[in-house]
Amino acid sequence: MRRTFAMSLALFGMCIAAFGCSWVRTTPGGANVREETAANVTACQEVGTAYGTTQTSVGLPRNADVIRDEQVTLARNQAAKIGGDTIVQAGAPSGGTLTFNVYRCH
Numbered sequence: 001m002r003r004t005f006a007m008s009l010a011l012f013g014m015c016i017a018a019f020g021c022s023w024v025r026t027t028p029g030g031a032n033v034r035e036e037t038a039a040n041v042t043a044c045q046e047v048g049t050a051y052g053t054t055q056t057s058v059g060l061p062r063n064a065d066v067i068r069d070e071q072v073t074l075a076r077n078q079a080a081k082i083g084g085d086t087i088v089q090a091g092a093p094s095g096g097t098l099t100f101n102v103y104r105c106h
Helices: 002-019 064-081
Strands: 045-053 086-089 097-104
Touching: 045 064, 064 086, 064 097
Parallel strands: none
Antiparallel strands: 045 097, 086 097
């Protein structure tokens, strides 16, 4: 019985890793935050920094696009909490963390 449960759990984990399922959801405020490039925020006011941190593996490496989507979603959610409406990626990912500058443009 335990072995069957453990195998089922392992199979579930592999399915998540293989298909790239995301468990991160956008908050109502985060839905109003957009991602832009630095060139598009020159007239905006910088209001802070947001971080998107997520797992890069769950026993197996996760899909890079899903990881980035989760990082952006987490940063958008944080940006909304500090009064921003726009995020700009501030550098390359470090581990499972991606840093964004937060701006108020509207």
